[in-house]
Amino acid sequence: MSETKEIIISTDKIHTDQYLVNMGPQHPSTHGVLRLLVSLEGEVVHHIQPHVGYIHSGIEKMCEAISYPQIIHLTDRMDYLSAHMNNEAVALCVENALQVEVPDRVKYIRTIMDELSRLASHQLWWCVMGMDLGALTTFFYGLRDREHILDIFEETCGARMTVNYNLPGGLMFDIHPNFQKRVKDFLKEFKTKLPEYDELLTGNVIFRQRVDNIGHLTLEDAIAWGVTGPSGRGSGFSCDVRKHQPYSAYPMVQFEEKLDTKGDSFVRYRLRIEEMWESIHIIEQLIDNIPEGDYAVKMKGVIKLPEGEFYQRVESARGEFGVYIVSDGKKNPYRVKFRSPGFSNLFALNKMAAGHKIADLVAIMSTLDLVIPDIDR
Amino acid sequence: MGFNIYDFTGMTHNMHVSFMEHMSPLMTTIVEWTIIGVCYLLFIALFGLFLVYAERKVCAMFQQRMGPMRVGYWGLLQTIADFIKLLMKELITPKGVDKFLYNLAPFIIMIATFMAMAVLPFAKGLQTLDFDIGVFYVTAVSSIGVIGILIAGWSSNNKYSLIGAMRSGAQILSYELSVSLSLVTMIILAGSMQLSVIVEGQRDAWFIFKGHVPALIAFVIFLIAGTAETNRGPFDLAEAESELTAGFHTEYSGIKFAFFFLAEYINMFIVAAMAVTVFLGGWMPLHFGSLESFNHVMDFIPPLVWFFLKVGGVIFLIMWFKWTFPRLRVDQILTLEWKYLLPINLVNILLMSLVVLTKFHL
Amino acid sequence: MTNEELQAYLTGEFPKAEVTLGKQYVEMIVKSEDLVETSIKLKGMPQLSMDYLFCLTGVDYPEKMQIVYHLESTKHRHVLVMKCDTADRVDPKVDSVREIWRTAKYHEREVYDLMGVHFNNHDDLRRLFLEDGWGFPLRKDYKDEVRIVER
Amino acid sequence: MNGLFEYIKTVFKGVGTLLTGMKITGSYFFRPWKHVTQQYPENRETLKMFDRFRGxxxxxxxxxxxxxxxxxxxxxxxxxxxxxxxxxxxxxxxxxxxxxxxxxxxxxxxxxxxxxxxxxxxxxxxxxxxxxxxxxxxxxxxxxxxxxxxxxxxxxxxxx
CATH class of the missing domain: 3.30.70.3270 (Alpha-Beta Plaits)
Structure with missing residues (x-):
């Protein structure tokens, strides 16, 4: 930081102007249609103003006209990389409102699916992170491993990304007979692949120089800006909903909330890699112990929530995802609000990246792991 | 010596004599220039296309993919199809560009590439210009290319292009130093700047073996700096796809883009060819001092094959760099040059001088 | 603090507000003129230290517009739902809390964009997602004949 | 002198990490039978979707x-x-x-x-x-x- 400050001061003396560059909406590193209005002084980023809304699809408004099972299928389209967590959030919210207790089998399967989604999401994040920094090969290694998870999803849920596997009161189907074997095979293989990730990128001296001590976010800022997920935990913000307000089978498993206080890009990177190990650990505890039982509770044909307000928080791959449902007793909700993790995370970008170079801005944005439909909804 | 059958000196000399018999000296010069020009043009076009294909296949292999498979057997005609597509594309000139410079830039880059090609010895006698300052000429000419990049970036009237061009300017200015100094190290060993003499000097053993550790260090530095000078990953800051979309050639389309694209690959070839000529014995076969029969077998392989095999090896190494490493940041790229490569290089020159003074290399 | 303790504490601390125990969280309805003062207290008081605003949204009820703040204390891990009503549905005005919780800046912009709630003292109150002159789609009386097909 | 030693150490360490990365990519390059991509329209006969796939x-x-x-x-x-x-x-x-x-x-x-x-x-x-x-x-x-x-x-x- 001190170096960059000096640069700014010295350019003041020569009297130079800042110039504005539009990064996006069509830009390779914004991963979608995000526009960053960046004011630059030479290579140094002075201020970033994010402009969102290019794929705002009005999901909250649409939800007011449809029933609860239908809402679940819409949540797939928000954060498509953690579709299952979003599904689960709505399903849990409806179940809590109706005070339905789902069987243990459902909880176990949901948790396994959550962690598989998290793995898939982090794998994609890893390969995109490498690509943003110019190491294009990581992209294919990440996708190669993610393919196995998507195959598992496809076999059990019937779709690869927009899984729509949850219903209020349980699951859409029971797990496929091959599910357990496939998951175990995948974990066995992925455990040999994950160290390769480290060798290829984590240890690499060029990579380390690009991310070490870049994009600091203090604990105070992380809380104030609501930066959650691995990005927030990198700053020491203990915000894992799985720990603090456990849902599904998370109370029954042992896992660690990975925390670090340094808050730079590398820590955010490392925490995600560690979270992958943690996810593997969680799945391994559950996969052999899925209890017998029904995969869904019998629900009424038309689900009506009692009057009132309901909020459900889950930990999606990017951070805390929340569903706020206001019901007036009809089969459609009165108001639905989705608290998306990316929305809060994005707006802390200026805090992190101002004063760094353009290349660092790209790296910092990668470590935030933004998904644009999640921000725009 | 089984060597002489592969000597092109006689052939070119005979051609020259027969032209002189039938034509006036002026006409001869014109005809010879035309032939050479056409040869180079064909070579650049075909070899450039092949390099693009090779790059795509190599990168696919690194990434556990197959690469182009559709057009022709194993996608061999893919790049030709791409080239035809580029030829037929509309040439878009954006609003507000400096038209003259905008159109000039691709040609400057192409011309610089052509000029550097002129001194490369492909085989004995197969060399257009044999300057006595050949190495110096190559380093001088290869830095003309950056003018093309700067002009392209500036005239495009695009902020991304300008940033890319400025990065490229800073980068090539610094790395020119390392390239020259690592070549100087080898010139101390070779005792000449003439490329044919340098190659001849490696008849018994390549310079990289002859020069012991200093030559190896110089080779590594030359590879790094050469990669940087061709704007290839991990030094592709000027293009930096994820930061600047395409850097200095963002606004170019069609055949003008193809010029930049081709020039990048031909520059890569030039760097590899220089590395081969100066460090790896040029078109000389691999010889080990005492293994007579082995040396004879090696002699039977034509020098052109040797040359292109070695060039291919070096190009593969450069591609390997690109498809493994992340990109450096602009200040890090300068740190690498000024804080690491330059001091190491200077020490290395000293070491090499010591080696040469003590006649250790013989 | 548990929900009951929190409710008792808040009732004592904010006599003007209406504190109830909801199904999940403690709910507190504050008057719009007390909003900023209450917020500063909520964040500043060491027993409460509600420093993490994780959700800010608005609900358009038939007779009022309600802004809902979901607050959590990262220290004590208790959650509070703070609500602020404005009787004026057509041109609702609420004080901004962006100085207290910085993330509120963009959440308030979103609420302004979709529900048309004006936040006083907000330094950058522009539309976030939609174009200027679009209307406020999350209001119940929003009509769009072209894009919304009623079933 | 200590600084010089550190300098040389960083150079070698850096080159070492680079070589580790190249080892990974290189190992895949020289094992071309490990390709993971499918040749889609060509494998239509053998390509079978999962029975729950929602098409x-x-x-x-x-x-x-x-x-x-x-x-x-x-x-x-x-x-x-x-x-x-x-x-x-x-x-x-x-x-x-x-x-x-x-x-x-x-x-x-x-x-x-x-x-x-x-x-x-x-x-x-x-x-x-x-x-x-x-x-x-x-x-x-x-x-x-x-x-x-x-x-x-x-x-x-x-x-x-």
Whole structure:
């Protein structure tokens, strides 16, 4: 930081102007249609103003006209990389409102699916992170491993990304007979692949120089800006909903909330890699112990929530995802609000990246792991 | 010596004599220039296309993919199809560009590439210009290319292009130093700047073996700096796809883009060819001092094959760099040059001088 | 603090507000003129230290517009739902809390964009997602004949 | 002197990490049989989708051109985006009573999001998810399909 400050001061003396560059909406590193209005002084980023809304699809408004099972299928389209967590959030919210207790089998399967989604999401994040920094090969290694998870999803849920596997009161189907074997095979293989990730990128001296001590976010800022997920935990913000307000089978498993206080890009990177190990650990505890039982509770044909307000928080791959449902007793909700993790995370970008170079801005944005439909909804 | 059958000196000399018999000296010069020009043009076009294909296949292999498979057997005609597509594309000139410079830039880059090609010895006698300052000429000419990049970036009237061009300017200015100094190290060993003499000097053993550790260090530095000078990953800051979309050639389309694209690959070839000529014995076969029969077998392989095999090896190494490493940041790229490569290089020159003074290399 | 303790504490601390125990969280309805003062207290008081605003949204009820703040204390891990009503549905005005919780800046912009709630003292109150002159789609009386097909 | 030692150490360490990375990519380069990509249109014969894969909604018919659909319209109600339209008609049964039956089960593939809610809701199991995934057509109207075949009727013994 001190170096960059000096640069700014010295350019003041020569009297130079800042110039504005539009990064996006069509830009390779914004991963979608995000526009960053960046004011630059030479290579140094002075201020970033994010402009969102290019794929705002009005999901909250649409939800007011449809029933609860239908809402679940819409949540797939928000954060498509953690579709299952979003599904689960709505399903849990409806179940809590109706005070339905789902069987243990459902909880176990949901948790396994959550962690598989998290793995898939982090794998994609890893390969995109490498690509943003110019190491294009990581992209294919990440996708190669993610393919196995998507195959598992496809076999059990019937779709690869927009899984729509949850219903209020349980699951859409029971797990496929091959599910357990496939998951175990995948974990066995992925455990040999994950160290390769480290060798290829984590240890690499060029990579380390690009991310070490870049994009600091203090604990105070992380809380104030609501930066959650691995990005927030990198700053020491203990915000894992799985720990603090456990849902599904998370109370029954042992896992660690990975925390670090340094808050730079590398820590955010490392925490995600560690979270992958943690996810593997969680799945391994559950996969052999899925209890017998029904995969869904019998629900009424038309689900009506009692009057009132309901909020459900889950930990999606990017951070805390929340569903706020206001019901007036009809089969459609009165108001639905989705608290998306990316929305809060994005707006802390200026805090992190101002004063760094353009290349660092790209790296910092990668470590935030933004998904644009999640921000725009 | 089984060597002489592969000597092109006689052939070119005979051609020259027969032209002189039938034509006036002026006409001869014109005809010879035309032939050479056409040869180079064909070579650049075909070899450039092949390099693009090779790059795509190599990168696919690194990434556990197959690469182009559709057009022709194993996608061999893919790049030709791409080239035809580029030829037929509309040439878009954006609003507000400096038209003259905008159109000039691709040609400057192409011309610089052509000029550097002129001194490369492909085989004995197969060399257009044999300057006595050949190495110096190559380093001088290869830095003309950056003018093309700067002009392209500036005239495009695009902020991304300008940033890319400025990065490229800073980068090539610094790395020119390392390239020259690592070549100087080898010139101390070779005792000449003439490329044919340098190659001849490696008849018994390549310079990289002859020069012991200093030559190896110089080779590594030359590879790094050469990669940087061709704007290839991990030094592709000027293009930096994820930061600047395409850097200095963002606004170019069609055949003008193809010029930049081709020039990048031909520059890569030039760097590899220089590395081969100066460090790896040029078109000389691999010889080990005492293994007579082995040396004879090696002699039977034509020098052109040797040359292109070695060039291919070096190009593969450069591609390997690109498809493994992340990109450096602009200040890090300068740190690498000024804080690491330059001091190491200077020490290395000293070491090499010591080696040469003590006649250790013989 | 548990929900009951929190409710008792808040009732004592904010006599003007209406504190109830909801199904999940403690709910507190504050008057719009007390909003900023209450917020500063909520964040500043060491027993409460509600420093993490994780959700800010608005609900358009038939007779009022309600802004809902979901607050959590990262220290004590208790959650509070703070609500602020404005009787004026057509041109609702609420004080901004962006100085207290910085993330509120963009959440308030979103609420302004979709529900048309004006936040006083907000330094950058522009539309976030939609174009200027679009209307406020999350209001119940929003009509769009072209894009919304009623079933 | 210590600084010089550190300097040399960083150089070697840096080069070492670079070589580790090159080892990974290189190891895959020299094992080309480890390719993971599929040659898609060429492998059409062997490519089999998972049996739960949701490609489209289909209505299976038996050999007598009979289906199980009663025309109740529950799938239409459950569809989130209106991609199913039921046109029912009344037919006379053998004992002279009027009974509702399906005339046309119209399915807009272009609007479908493959959420499986209609299949889940169907009381008679008349519609299921098919595994066909190559839906590209030249004309958008071709995406509107009538699921019950012409001349088909409801199978015996299906109750609402």
């Amino acid at each position: 489209e909604v289909i209505m299976p018919h038996n050999e007598n051109n009979e289906h199980l659909c009663t025309g109740c319209g529950i799938c239409e109600l459950n569809c989130p985006n209106g991609s199913i339209e039921i046109i029912s008609m009344s037919v006379l049964t053998e004992d002279g009573k009027k009974k509702r039956a399906i005339d046309k089960h119209i399915y807009h593939l272009g609007m479908c999001t493959f959420c499986n809610l209609c299949v889940k809701a169907c009381p008679t199991g008349a519609i299921i998810m098919g595994q066909e995934f190559e839906h590209a057509v030249w004309d958008r109207t071709k995406l509107t399909k009538v699921l019950n075949l012409p001349g088909s009727k409801i199978a015996q013994g299906v109750k609402e």
